[in-house]
Every structure is written in C-alpha cells, then in structure tokens.
Amino acid sequence: MTIAIPQDVLDDVVATRRDLHAHPELAFEETRTAAIVEARLRALGYDVRTGIAKTGVLGILRSGKPGRTVLLRADMDALPIEEQNDLPFRSTVPGKMHACGHDAHVAMLLGAARVLMERRDELAGTLVLCFQPAEEGKGGGREMVNEGVLDDPNVDAAFGLHISSNYPAGVVAWRRGPFFASSDSIEITIRGRGGHGASPHEGVDPIFTAGQFITSVQQVVSRNISPLEPGVVTIGAIHGGTTHNVIPDTVTLLGTVRAFDAEVRAAMPERIERVLAAACASTGATYDYTYVWRYPITVNDGEQTGLVDELARGLFGVERSVEGERTMGAEDFSFFLERVPGSYFLIGAAGGPETSKPHHNAAFTIDERALETGVQMLVALGLEAPRRGR
Ligand SMILES: [Zn+2]
Numbered sequence: 001m002t003i004a005i006p007q008d009v010l011d012d013v014v015a016t017r018r019d020l021h022a023h024p025e026l027a028f029e030e031t032r033t034a035a036i037v038e039a040r041l042r043a044l045g046y047d048v049r050t051g052i053a054k055t056g057v058l059g060i061l062r063s064g065k066p067g068r069t070v071l072l073r074a075d076m077d078a079l080p081i082e083e084q085n086d087l088p089f090r091s092t093v094p095g096k097m098h099a100c101g102h103d104a105h106v107a108m109l110l111g112a113a114r115v116l117m118e119r120r121d122e123l124a125g126t127l128v129l130c131f132q133p134a135e136e137g138k139g140g141g142r143e144m145v146n147e148g149v150l151d152d153p154n155v156d157a158a159f160g161l162h163i164s165s166n167y168p169a170g171v172v173a174w175r176r177g178p179f180f181a182s183s184d185s186i187e188i189t190i191r192g193r194g195g196h197g198a199s200p201h202e203g204v205d206p207i208f209t210a211g212q213f214i215t216s217v218q219q220v221v222s223r224n225i226s227p228l229e230p231g232v233v234t235i236g237a238i239h240g241g242t243t244h245n246v247i248p249d250t251v252t253l254l255g256t257v258r259a260f261d262a263e264v265r266a267a268m269p270e271r272i273e274r275v276l277a278a279a280c281a282s283t284g285a286t287y288d289y290t291y292v293w294r295y296p297i298t299v300n301d302g303e304q305t306g307l308v309d310e311l312a313r314g315l316f317g318v319e320r321s322v323e324g325e326r327t328m329g330a331e332d333f334s335f336f337l338e339r340v341p342g343s344y345f346l347i348g349a350a351g352g353p354e355t356s357k358p359h360h361n362a363a364f365t366i367d368e369r370a371l372e373t374g375v376q377m378l379v380a381l382g383l384e385a386p387r388r389g390r
C-alpha cells in the first residue's frame with residue numbers, strides 16, 4: 001500500500017498544528033479547538049456530534065459497505081506550563097502550552113479526515129474520528145467512553161497514536177500487550193497529637209510516623225511484588241508542621257502508584273495500607289487513606305498491533321516500524337482499550353537535540369516531518385482496519 005498525502009493537505013496539517021500550538025487550551029476547556037474540529041468535519045461532510053464529555057467531538061463516516069466500525073482518536077488538551085520556546089507560533093496564552101504534542105494529534109487526525117473523505121469510495125465499514133478532551137490527568141477518555149462513544153455506532157476496534165520525542169522522526173513504535181503503565185494516586189493524612197518539640201514523649205509525632213511510612217513503603221515494590229514485574233510507589237508531596245520546635249497534629253502525603261500487571265495493580269491499595277497501618281501502630285498515630293483509581297494499564301491487542309506493524313512496514317520499511325519500549329507513563333486511551341480491542345502506538349518526532357526534549361518540558365517541540373508519518377498511518381488504518389478481523 002502507498003499512501004501519498006497531497007502537499008496541500010500536509011501544508012494544512014502544519015498550519016493547523018501551529019495555530020493550535022499558539023492557542024492552547026487546558027483539560028475540558030478545549031472550546032476553540034473543538035469549534036475548529038467541528039467546522040472542519042462539517043465542511044468535509046462528516047456526521048458530526050459535539051459536546052461529548054463537555055468538549056469532545058465525533059466525526060462519523062459510513063461507507064455503506066460491510067466492514068468493522070473503527071475508531072481513530074486524537075486528544076486535544078494542553079498543559080499548565082509557560083512555554084520557553086522562541087517559535088513564531090509559540091503559545092499566546094500565558095501559563096498554557098501544548099507541551100505534549102496534542103496539537104499535532106488534532107492536526108494529523110483532521111488531515112486524515114480530509115484524505116479519507118476524498119478516498120471514501122475505497123472505504124469499508126464505518127469510521128469514527130474521535131477528538132477527546134482532557135487526557136492530561138483528568139480522564140477525558142473515561143468520560144468519552146462513559147458517554148457512549150464506543151456504543152453508537154458500536155465500535156469494533158480503536159486506534160490512537162502519540163507523537164514521541166523518544167524516537168527518531170518518522171519511526172512508528174508499537175507494542176503488543178501492556179505498553180503504558182496504570183497510574184493511580186494515594187492521599188494520606190497521618191494524625192498524631194501535637195505538642196512541644198522538647199517533649200516528644202507527651203505527644204504522637206506524625207512527622208516521625210510519616211518518615212517511617214515513606215521509608216517502609218518502598219518494600220511494596222522491592223519485597224511484595226515479583227522482581228520480574230515493574231512497579232512504582234512515589235511520594236511526591238509531604239506537608240506538615242509550622243516551625244522548628246512544635247510537633248504538629250497532622251501530616252498529609254500525596255503519591256503516585258504505577259503498575260504493568262492488573263494483579264499487581266489490584267494488590268497495591270492493601271499492600272500500601274498495611275505499611276501505613278504498621279507505621280501508625282508503632283507510634284500510636286491514626287490515619288486517613290484514600291487510593292484513587294485513575295488510569296488503567298494501556299493493553300494493546302496482539303492482532304490490531306500486528307496490523308499497525310504491517311501497515312508501518314508496508315508504508316515505510318522495516319527500519320521505521322519498531323517494537324517500542326514499555327514506559328511507566330500512563331495514557332487514558334486505556335479506557336477505550338479496556339472495552340474494545342485496539343492499539344495505541346507512537347510516532348517518533350525527534351529530529352535532533354531541539355526536538356528530543358522530554359514531553360511536558362517547557363521547551364518541548366517536535367520535528368514536523370513526523371506529521372506526515374502520522375497522517376499516513378491514520379489514513380492507512382482508516383482504509384484497512386475496517387476490512388480486517390471480523
Ligand atoms: Zn502528556
């Protein structure tokens with residue numbers, strides 16, 4: 001298969017990406033972005049639905065021929081970061097920036113929408129182009145799924161992609177099975193009894209108790225879960241006390257918990273609480289403990305991922321279709337993949353030191369050559385995925 005993207009479409013994708021980059025919007029506030037998506041899809045002739053999970057937009061294209069219903073997803077939100085790049089299209093909004101590449105995702109899916117409509121005679125089944133809000137920590141993917149984007153029409157397979165500064169521009173990185181970790185949160189308050197710092201024996205010291213817990217909780221990863229399974233418990237925030245000679249009443253802790261295996265993830269809440277309870281029992285403190293289930297493990301279907309590999313190899317050659325490394329990052333496309341088979345893959349966007357900075361860095365930017373690769377993959381999936389595996 002060859003997928004030639006016309007130059008005017010590519011120019012439009014670059015211009016759209018730059019326009020979105022200059023006008024970033026945070027989670028569930030993507031109204032300008034959604035209005036652009038809606039207008040473009042309507043002009044192309046898609047059946048458009050708006051206002052899903054607040055700002056989400058769907059563009060549906062029924063070929064009238066038999067085949068699967070395939071969903072292609074782009075996330076739309078930016079981050080609360082002050083951009084440090086000196087680009088002509090740098091963010092015009094103070095404190096907000098497309099530092100993850102979601103501007104590119106929207107632009108690429110709109111470019112693919114245009115090519116797929118131009119080639120609609122070649123289509124089978126039904127396409128659902130899904131523009132999702134709030135990937136960054138707010139679970140827009142879960143809201144979209146809860147509001148029925150997989151149910152009407154009934155989606156058979158779902159695909160999503162992410163630009164990645166970890167791979168050279170133009171490389172497609174896929175992985176069968178778990179690709180991204182689960183991401184959950186813990187919120188803890190340790191309650192002691194405050195008093196004079198000179199008389200610790202008269203109080204119950206929540207700071208000392210928190211210290212015991214923070215040290216001991218690493219045993220969950222090192223002693224409780226298999227050494228062959230990855231896991232992370234990170235305490236990212238600790239607050240307690242006011243001055244040097246007062247034992248406070250309480251300490252609060254916030255943390256993130258990551259896993260790559262559903263059983264490991266399921267065991268985490270109790271394992272962590274056991275350590276917390278022991279630390280508190282040893283000093284006489286009490287605690288409040290909340291385990292917040294956030295993003296599931298992103299698990300790719302073997303067959304659908306095989307299709308991603310096959311298309312990438314066919315379009316770009318074996319050297320540009322690679323097995324990706326697992327990452328402890330998380331992705332809310334996992335909510336789609338919990339419900340339907342599909343695959344989430346990466347498009348390399350690093351073209352040198354400037355475009356190799358980490359995602360969420362204030363100087364993050366992409367090699368725009370990656371945009372063509374992404375559009376080609378989305379078009380290839382749009383044409384081919386509905387014909388497969390029914
Ligand atoms: Zn991100």
Ligand SMILES: [Zn+2]
Nearest residue numbers: 100101102162
């Ligand atoms: Zn992202």
